[in-house]
Each structure stands twice: as C-alpha cells, then as structure tokens.
Amino acid sequence: MNTAPDLTPADSLAAASMPSGLPGFEDILAAAARIAPHVHHTPVLHSQSLDVLAGCELHFKAEHLQRMGAFKFRGACNAVWSLPDATAGRGVVTHSSGNHGAALALAARTRGIPCHVVVPENAVAAKVAAIRDFGASLHYCAPTIAARESACARLQRETGAELVHPYTDPRVIAGQGTAALELLGNDGGFDVLITPLGGGGLLGGTAITAAAVSPKTRVFGAEPAGAADGFQSLQRGERVSELVPDTICDGLRGLLGAPNFAILRQHNVEVLLADDTATLQAMRLLWQRTKQLVEPSSAVAVAVVLAHRERFAGQRVGIVLSGGNVDIDMLASLFAAGAS
Amino acid sequence: MNTAPDLTPADSLAAASMPSGLPGFEDILAAAARIAPHVHHTPVLHSQSLDVLAGCELHFKAEHLQRMGAFKFRGACNAVWSLPDATAGRGVVTHSSGNHGAALALAARTRGIPCHVVVPENAVAAKVAAIRDFGASLHYCAPTIAARESACARLQRETGAELVHPYTDPRVIAGQGTAALELLGNDGGFDVLITPLGGGGLLGGTAITAAAVSPKTRVFGAEPAGAADGFQSLQRGERVSELVPDTICDGLRGLLGAPNFAILRQHNVEVLLADDTATLQAMRLLWQRTKQLVEPSSAVAVAVVLAHRERFAGQRVGIVLSGGNVDIDMLASLFAAGAS
Numbered sequence: 001m002n003t004a005p006d007l008t009p010a011d012s013l014a015a016a017s018m019p020s021g022l023p024g025f026e027d028i029l030a031a032a033a034r035i036a037p038h039v040h041h042t043p044v045l046h047s048q049s050l051d052v053l054a055g056c057e058l059h060f061k062a063e064h065l066q067r068m069g070a071f072k073f074r075g076a077c078n079a080v081w082s083l084p085d086a087t088a089g090r091g092v093v094t095h096s097s098g099n100h101g102a103a104l105a106l107a108a109r110t111r112g113i114p115c116h117v118v119v120p121e122n123a124v125a126a127k128v129a130a131i132r133d134f135g136a137s138l139h140y141c142a143p144t145i146a147a148r149e150s151a152c153a154r155l156q157r158e159t160g161a162e163l164v165h166p167y168t169d170p171r172v173i174a175g176q177g178t179a180a181l182e183l184l185g186n187d188g189g190f191d192v193l194i195t196p197l198g199g200g201g202l203l204g205g206t207a208i209t210a211a212a213v214s215p216k217t218r219v220f221g222a223e224p225a226g227a228a229d230g231f232q233s234l235q236r237g238e239r240v241s242e243l244v245p246d247t248i249c250d251g252l253r254g255l256l257g258a259p260n261f262a263i264l265r266q267h268n269v270e271v272l273l274a275d276d277t278a279t280l281q282a283m284r285l286l287w288q289r290t291k292q293l294v295e296p297s298s299a300v301a302v303a304v305v306l307a308h309r310e311r312f313a314g315q316r317v318g319i320v321l322s323g324g325n326v327d328i329d330m331l332a333s334l335f336a337a338g339a340s
Numbered sequence: 341m342n343t344a345p346d347l348t349p350a351d352s353l354a355a356a357s358m359p360s361g362l363p364g365f366e367d368i369l370a371a372a373a374r375i376a377p378h379v380h381h382t383p384v385l386h387s388q389s390l391d392v393l394a395g396c397e398l399h400f401k402a403e404h405l406q407r408m409g410a411f412k413f414r415g416a417c418n419a420v421w422s423l424p425d426a427t428a429g430r431g432v433v434t435h436s437s438g439n440h441g442a443a444l445a446l447a448a449r450t451r452g453i454p455c456h457v458v459v460p461e462n463a464v465a466a467k468v469a470a471i472r473d474f475g476a477s478l479h480y481c482a483p484t485i486a487a488r489e490s491a492c493a494r495l496q497r498e499t500g501a502e503l504v505h506p507y508t509d510p511r512v513i514a515g516q517g518t519a520a521l522e523l524l525g526n527d528g529g530f531d532v533l534i535t536p537l538g539g540g541g542l543l544g545g546t547a548i549t550a551a552a553v554s555p556k557t558r559v560f561g562a563e564p565a566g567a568a569d570g571f572q573s574l575q576r577g578e579r580v581s582e583l584v585p586d587t588i589c590d591g592l593r594g595l596l597g598a599p600n601f602a603i604l605r606q607h608n609v610e611v612l613l614a615d616d617t618a619t620l621q622a623m624r625l626l627w628q629r630t631k632q633l634v635e636p637s638s639a640v641a642v643a644v645v646l647a648h649r650e651r652f653a654g655q656r657v658g659i660v661l662s663g664g665n666v667d668i669d670m671l672a673s674l675f676a677a678g679a680s
Contacts, residue, residue, distance in 0.1 A: 291634070293627050326628075332671070332673075335668060
C-alpha cells in the first residue's frame with residue numbers, strides 16, 4: 001500500500017489524499033481567518049500561586065474552553081472549511097475515537113456536511129457518544145490498525161469523503177497553529193512556549209507560528225515519559241515509528257508524524273519528558289489553583305515546567321492547556337487508589 | 341451569655357460584638373466600593389449545552405474564580421475594611437475551619453492586621469493548611485460548640501480582636517451581596533437569581549441587592565435536602581435552630597442565621613431542595629460542560645434547576661457558582677464508589 005519507508009500505516013492513509021508539503025506561516029494566517037467565525041478566541045489565564053510554585057510567569061492559553069473542549073477543533077475546522085464545495089459535499093472521514101473524532105464531527109456540522117468516524121469496537125463509550133452527539137456516522141471496526149485502515153479506505157471509496165488525519169494533515173497542523181497565534185498576539189514577549197506533544201499537530205503548528213511571529217521565543221514539547229517517541233526521535237535524528245505508549249495522557253498516545261517530525265527539526269524544538277505521577281500532581285495543582293478542569297494531556301506541560309524549574313526560572317512562559325475532556329471515573333479511580 | 345431565645349450559640353457570639361440591625365442596599369453599595377481594590381470582578385459564564393439540558397438560559401457568576409476560590413472573600417473583606425483603624429489594629433477572629441476562615445485570613449492580610457482562627461482538633465488538614473498559608477494564627481480547640489465559643493471569647497478578651505461571624509455579621513452579608521450587584525449590573529433582565537443556601541449570608545445579600553436593583557427578579561435559595569433547615573424555617577414561619585446536617589455540601593452545613601432568616605422572609609425568598617445524588621450529578625455536568633471545577637455546594641443550585649425544570653422553563657436565570665474548593669480525594673472516593 002505504501003512505499004515510503006518512514007511512514008507509519010496511519011501516516012500512509014493521510015499521505016494518500018492530503019495536500020503534499022509542510023504548511024507554512026501563510027497557511028496559519030489563512031486558517032485563522034477561515035476558522036474565526038466558528039472557533040472561540042479562548043482566554044489566557046494566570047495564577048499567582050502557580051507562578052510562585054514554578055518560579056516563572058505562566059500564561060495559560062485556555063483551549064480546554066475551546067468548542068468541544070480541545071484545541072483539536074481548530075485543525076478540524078480548518079480542514080473542513082478548506083474543502084472546495086464539490087469535495088465538501090461528499091463529507092469527511094477519520095479514524096480517531098478521541099478528541100479529533102469529536103472535533104471533526106462538530107466541524108462538519110458547522111458546514112452541514114457528512115462526517116464518518118471509524119471507531120474500534122473497544123472504544124470508550126463516553127467518547128463515542130460525544131462523536132455521535134455531534135452528528136457523525138459511526139463505523140465500528142476491529143481494534144487493529146489494519147481493520148481501521150481498511151474501514152477508512154472503504155469509506156473513502158464508497159462515499160468520496162475526504163480523509164482528515166488527526167495530526168499529519170497540513171490543514172490540521174495549520175489550524176492548530178492558530179492557538180499560538182492568538183496567544184502571541186494577545187500577550188507578546190514570551191521567552192518560551194510549551195505545548196503537549198502526541199502526534200505533533202499542535203506542537204508543529206506552534207513552532208511555525210512562533211518562528212514567524214516571535215523568533216526569539218523558544219518552543220518546547222512536553223511529552224509523557226511513557227510515550228517518548230518524539231523525544232527519542234529528536235535525540236536520534238530519526239523518527240521512531242514503533243513504540244507502544246503507556247501513559248494516562250490518552251490524547252498523547254499517537255506517534256509523532258513524519259511531517260510533524262520535519263517541522264520540529266526545522267525549528268529546533270526541544271522535547272522535555274514528565275512521568276505520569278508528575279503529570280497527575282501537576283493536574284491536581286492546576287485544578288486546585290485555577291479551578292479549571294484540564295485533562296492529563298494538558299497537565300503534562302505544567303509537569304515539565306515543575307520538573308525543569310532551572311530551565312525556566314524567572315521567564316515568561318506560554319502554555320497551551322490543550323483540553324478538558326477528562327474521564328472523571330477513570331481519574332476518580334486513580335486518585336482514590338493514590339489517596340488510600 | 342445570651343438572652344435572645346431564637347439565637348443559636350453561634351449567633352450569640354456574633355450578636356455580642358456585631359453592629360446591630362440588618363444591612364440595607366446602601367451597605368451593599370458601600371461594600372462594593374470598599375472591597376473593589378481587593379476582590380476579583382469575576383466573569384459570567386455560559387454553556388449552550390447546559391441551557392439545552394435545563395430548558396432555560398443559565399448565567400453563571402463565577403465566584404469559584406474569586407480570590408481564595410469562593411464568594412466568602414467578599415464578605416470577609418468588607419468586614420475587615422469596615423473596621424476603624426484603632427479597632428483593626430487589634431485584628432479579627434472567627435471560628436470557621438472552612439472557606440470563611442481562609443477568606444478572613446486573606447482579607448486580614450490585605451489590610452496587614454492579625455487574624456485568629458479557632459479550629460476544632462478534627463478539622464480537615466488541607467483546609468487548616470490553607471488558613472495558615474494566608475497568615476492566620478490557628479487556635480485549636482475541642483470539637484464542640486462550647487469549646488469553640490469559649491476559645492473565641494478568650495481570644496477576644498485577650499487580644500481585643502473583632503469577631504467576624506461567617507454569615508450573621510451584617511458586614512459579611514453586605515459583602516456577599518456584591519456578587520449579585522455585579523451580576524445584575526453586568527447582564528440585567530434576569531427572571532430569576534439562585535444561590536446556594538447554608539447560613540444565608542450569600543442568599544440574604546443577594547435578596548437585598550435584587551430587591552433594590554431588579555425588583556421583578558425572583559430570588560431562590562438552593563439547599564441540600566440533608567440540611568433543609570432554611571426550607572423548613574420558611575415553611576413554618578419560624579426559624580429551625582436545631583438540625584444535624586447530613587450532606588456532601590460541606591459549605592452548606594451551617595444553620596440559617598437569625599438575621600438571614602429575617603431578610604429571606606422580608607424579600608419572599610423561596611427555597612428549593614436537592615438531594616446529594618442530584619447535586620453530584622449536577623456537579624459532573626458542570627465539570628464536563630463548562631470545564632470549571634466547582635464544589636458540591638455550588639452545584640446544588642444547578643441541581644434544583646434541573647429538578648424543577650417547569651419552574652424555570654424558558655427563563656433567564658442567574659446562578660452564583662459559590663466556590664471551587666473541592667476536596668479532590670473525597671470526591672474521588674465518592675465517584676469511584678458510584679462508578680463501581
């Protein structure tokens with residue numbers, strides 16, 4: 001199916017239909033204009049007590065307050081509204097049972113076009129319900145990459161729907177870069193920007209934006225130690241495309257995409273790691289001090305700041321709080337286990 | 341010590357030193373000006389999906405984003421900054437180990453005066469730590485009303501500190517009324533205002549404000565079914581001063597105060613009840629839909645709306661989200677128990 005040796009199967013799906021090449025800053029500017037009528041311009045939050053704890057000045061871009069509760073809506077919305085009318089009418093398709101699935105479903109609804117989401121039979125019921133609530137058609141498949149690919153390919157053939165990959169699609173990367181655009185435009189002069197790192201859509205878009213708008217700002221990715229393929233890839237100078245993630249950060253289990261890897265290298269992005277214990281502690285701190293219900297995949301960015309205080313001492317640090325779609329029951333079990 | 345037959349022991353402490361009489365709207369206006377340099381003007385939040393669920397238009401005054409995480413800071417701040425300089429220098433004292441204790445400690449710090457908090461030996465360590473962190477002197481006593489009263493009285497004698505009761509003090513009631521003043525001023529035309537009801541400081545202040553600013557707005561208290569002394573008091577026309585509260589809403593276990601009862605009757609405030617199961621469900625909904633970490637004592641107000649949909653159908657409803665000082669471990673156990 002795929003001849004490019006450094007693409008994972010998931011990437012190959014995207015590569016089959018996505019516009020080629022990496023997005024540039026002009027694509028992010030275009031995305032910002034395109035999605036403006038549909039997305040929330042989220043606030044930037046502060047916490048004096050967290051600043052004291054961290055020893056630096058933290059500015060939180062509150063993407064957990066974005067529509068459907070995550071920055072993912074930006075990229076999905078940009079992809080949906082980038083489609084020519086004729087293509088758009090045939091709809092969009094993806095295979096994410098997480099935030100991207102819900103984001104694409106809601107984005108498709110804003111344009112009134114069909115959305116198909118391929119969902120493994122063992123997907124979390126609550127997440128599937130969210131996707132259905134946004135009006136997408138669900139297509140169950142066996143919980144394997146092969147089954148997922150085959151279901152997606154079949155849907156594309158049968159419906160003509162456009163595949164929108166969760167993080168390698170350049171339209172998605174460009175959309176994710178608009179969060180940093182708002183943050184830097186809103187409150188300039190950052191020494192550092194940090195975003196969580198999973199597949200690299202948000203971090204890639206952020207790196208492109210920062211390089212254009214504020215070249216002195218250093219960009220960091222925060223990655224779970226149990227899903228450190230991004231960290232390892234940059235260390236080795238070669239993308240790690242096989243790793244079984246083991247982390248509570250359910251939004252960060254995807255492997256760094258090939259175009260995302262290229263963007264991170266191009267912009268000298270550095271990746272810092274935090275283990276799940278540190279991330280849970282950071283999440284509790286965020287909950288207690290900001291009263292914002294952010295998910296573990298967001299808290300990892302605060303965890304790396306707290307674990308690397310010396311790197312950020314006294315600096316002005318922007319952090320994208322990426323989402324708030326917390327699985328309350330799962331976390332309750334974790335906390336209850338930790339407290340007893 | 342006390343000859344007024346309808347005052348509880350806690351009230352008698354307050355009556356001994358507090359200014360007499362009920363606060364009026366002019367006191368609330370004065371409080372607003374007095375505390376303006378110290379408090380946050382909290383935002384008003386909306387959630388389309390909650391509006392759909394509730395069948396009405398909900399406007400949330402986000403007092404969980406107030407300093408120290410609760411509206412309580414308003415009343416404490418007004419009491420502290422109402423004191424003449426000579427009195428203020430001797431400090432303030434109270435006997436709340438909950439939000440009021442922390443609020444008074446922080447308020448005293450804003451004025452640079454001493455604060456004494458009497459704390460029962462069995463108080464929750466995290467809450468005591470918060471009070472200490474704000475710089476108050478802690479005074480432990482046996483976990484009885486008699487011991488608490490005696491410790492407070494001794495501290496007043498020894499230090500000359502001014503007692504600030506959590507909800508019967510008219511300066512506190514006036515301060516709490518400023519939240520509704522901001523809400524109504526910010527976004528007028530409410531059919532209904534709802535606040536949680538514990539001792540009646542917030543609800544009393546809200547009733548006074550609404551009567552003056554927006555007399556057509558009906559004011560409701562939301563009370564836990566397991567601490568329904570306010571509901572029963574208004575039903576009987578006589579204040580219930582003996583009831584052992586049994587509710588997860590730890591901020592609403594205080595009994596309705598005598599002046600608070602008088603204010604609620606004067607303004608025809610109605611009280612609606614919600615049981616803890618409904619309150620926990622409402623809290624989960626609030627967490628999921630708004631990503632705001634509000635405490636059970638806030639969620640009870642949403643629970644009564646959902647339990648009385650017909651009363652509020654199609655109306656414009658203002659709700660004070662009173663606080664966000666969630667005991668994460670306690671809730672984790674509750675959720676974990678409920679989920680299994």
